[in-house]
Amino acid sequence: MWSFFHKLGSPPWLYAISGSILRWLLPITLLALFVGAAWGLLFTAPDFRQGNSYRIIYIHVPTSVVSLAAYYIMAIAGAISLIWRMKMADVAMRATAPIGAALTFTALLTGGIWGEPTWGTWWVWDGRTTSMLVLLFLYLGVVALYEAYDNKEAASKACAVLSLVGTVNIPIIYKSVDWWYSLHQPASIKFTGESAIDSSMLYPLLLMICAFYALFTCCLLMNMRAEILQRESRTGWVRKLVASKGDS
Amino acid sequence: MHPVRRQRLLLVLFIVVFSSVAIGLVTYALRGNINLFFPPAEVAAGMAPVGQPLRVGGMVEEGSVRRAADSLAVSFRLTDYQASVEVVYEGILPDLFDEGQGAVAAGVLNEAGVLQATEVLAKHDENYMPPEVAEALEKSGYDHKGVPQ
Numbered sequence: 001m002w003s004f005f006h007k008l009g010s011p012p013w014l015y016a017i018s019g020s021i022l023r024w025l026l027p028i029t030l031l032a033l034f035v036g037a038a039w040g041l042l043f044t045a046p047d048f049r050q051g052n053s054y055r056i057i058y059i060h061v062p063t064s065v066v067s068l069a070a071y072y073i074m075a076i077a078g079a080i081s082l083i084w085r086m087k088m089a090d091v092a093m094r095a096t097a098p099i100g101a102a103l104t105f106t107a108l109l110t111g112g113i114w115g116e117p118t119w120g121t122w123w124v125w126d127g128r129t130t131s132m133l134v135l136l137f138l139y140l141g142v143v144a145l146y147e148a149y150d151n152k153e154a155a156s157k158a159c160a161v162l163s164l165v166g167t168v169n170i171p172i173i174y175k176s177v178d179w180w181y182s183l184h185q186p187a188s189i190k191f192t193g194e195s196a197i198d199s200s201m202l203y204p205l206l207l208m209i210c211a212f213y214a215l216f217t218c219c220l221l222m223n224m225r226a227e228i229l230q231r232e233s234r235t236g237w238v239r240k241l242v243a244s245k246g247d248s
Numbered sequence: 249m250h251p252v253r254r255q256r257l258l259l260v261l262f263i264v265v266f267s268s269v270a271i272g273l274v275t276y277a278l279r280g281n282i283n284l285f286f287p288p289a290e291v292a293a294g295m296a297p298v299g300q301p302l303r304v305g306g307m308v309e310e311g312s313v314r315r316a317a318d319s320l321a322v323s324f325r326l327t328d329y330q331a332s333v334e335v336v337y338e339g340i341l342p343d344l345f346d347e348g349q350g351a352v353a354a355g356v357l358n359e360a361g362v363l364q365a366t367e368v369l370a371k372h373d374e375n376y377m378p379p380e381v382a383e384a385l386e387k388s389g390y391d392h393k394g395v396p397q
Binding site for chain 1: 253256257259260263264267268271272275279282283284285287305341342343344345349352367368369370371372373374375376377378379380381382383
């Protein structure tokens with residue numbers, strides 16, 4: 001267990017292992033995205049009340065779900081970098097922020113596009129949309145805060161604290177539809193009991209959620225690899241790597 | 249664990265717990281303002297301010313929607329099955345607006361307890377199913393929530 005933890009802290013090991021993970025994860029992700037999107041958009045029945053406009057669920061729900069999970073990844077990486085001063089955790093925290101921001105932005109955008117024909121408005125200040133907007137600002141805040149410091153070690157600490165404080169927003173987003181009256185409906189997918197979404201629509205949705213988790217993992221690893229190379233550009237193993245790539 | 253790291257771990261836990269409690273208390277104190285709308289029962293109980301912009305949300309009462317023949321004016325009643333609020337509105341209603349479905353109306357409540365709405369939004373529930381499934385459920389005497397009719 002601890003040796004694995006120590007290995008994670010080694011840039012050359014992380015660079016190599018992430019490369020071999022990406023080699024098979026990336027094609028699977030693209031395939032799952034393609035199959036899930038085609039299944040959801042072309043081969044499921046329209047909804048009995050919303051017709052075809054509900055199909056945006058296949059982008060809206062996965063991006064929202066993964067944007068919440070990504071925040072925990074960022075905060076946990078931030079905590080590890082604060083406690084153990086592990087550089088690779090710091091890299092992971094920084095790499096997550098722009099991906100999370102992109103996912104949150106997509107969730108808000110698709111929500112607006114969905115809301116206009118169904119609810120009758122692009123935007124409403126209900127509990128969930130507002131707390132999702134706060135999540136977008138938290139992600140962008142981490143990106144901006146890191147860039148605001150010249151001393152990158154101080155920047156990492158500040159970003160880690162910001163992302164830890166922001167974790168309180170995640171349960172708020174998740175429970176907002178149950179705690180307060182909002183325009184959003186309660187959850188359709190239930191972990192216990194029968195889901196309120198028909199199984200013919202649920203399976204492609206679950207596939208899309210898994211595909212977006214995989215897409216997030218791929219983006220995170222690729223972001224981390226780029227960051228590792230940049231940080232370690234003066235070390236021997238990177239020079240060797242560049243030299244061997246130059247030959248082939 | 250190394251004492252320095254243990255201290256940092258405690259600091260991290262303190263940050264998370266402290267900020268959660270602080271924000272939890274703030275949202276608890278503001279809980280009335282975070283709600284998007286008033287349910288009709290609260291309006292009937294006089295808890296909603298008169299003459300100020302607010303939203304009322306509930307189900308559109310069956311058989312209560314009346315449309316004017318020569319304009320876009322429409323009136324309907326919003327209910328939470330305890331009380332109901334009369335809403336008058338002039339404009340285009342969203343696609344999902346229907347009797348027996350959820351809706352949120354924004355506007356000003358007058359002295360008579362009638363909401364002069366400036367915006368009506370449709371609220372949809374968490375159920376998604378193909379039309380055939382909905383039809384089959386209806387035939388077998390259940391509504392789309394699986395509740396016997």
